[in-house]
Amino acid sequence: MSIVKTASAHYQPLGKGGQGHVSLASGAMSEQPYGFNTRFEDKSGTNPEELIAGAHASCYAMALSFALADAGYDTGELKVDAAVTLEKDGDGFTVTQSALTLEAKVSGIDEDEFSSIAKDAKENCPISKLLKAEITLDYSFHN
Known part of the structure; x- marks a missing residue:
């Protein structure tokens, strides 16, 4: 038995100035922002x-x-x-x-x-x- 769950991420423009959004196929999380600033600078997002x-x-x-x-x-x-x-x-x-x-x-x-x-x-x-x-x-x- 295999169960496949999916998520997607979009990121643009490239590099530290870019901004991404991540979504879960279930809809539990949609278009949640992420990027350099949410990863390394404690900004709002994931x-x-x-x-x-x-x-x-x-x-x-x-x-x-x-x-x-x-x-x-x-x-x-x-x-x-x-x-x-x-x-x-x-x-x-x-x-x-x-x-x-x-x-x-x-x-x-x-x-x-x-x-x-x-x-x-x-x-x-x-x-x-x-x-x-x-x-x-x-x-x-x-x-």
């Missing part, structure tokens, strides 16, 4: 790292929730924050870390079992796997 952080936090929370329920724990609450770090790397930048912070209340589970389930969910949530995945590119070029 940026790729913030979007990755939201995706990682929500994916991990869901994966952990499902794993806990599968283990027989259905009463609780999870709050996950993700902090994605972008660092200067030569002439460019590299995303070096996605740090998850979890606050959990789960009835009836001991800490050792919880720790094991939480660590497994971190390794196996789809976004954690994505951050280690092969990246492919298909393109068309016009000049």
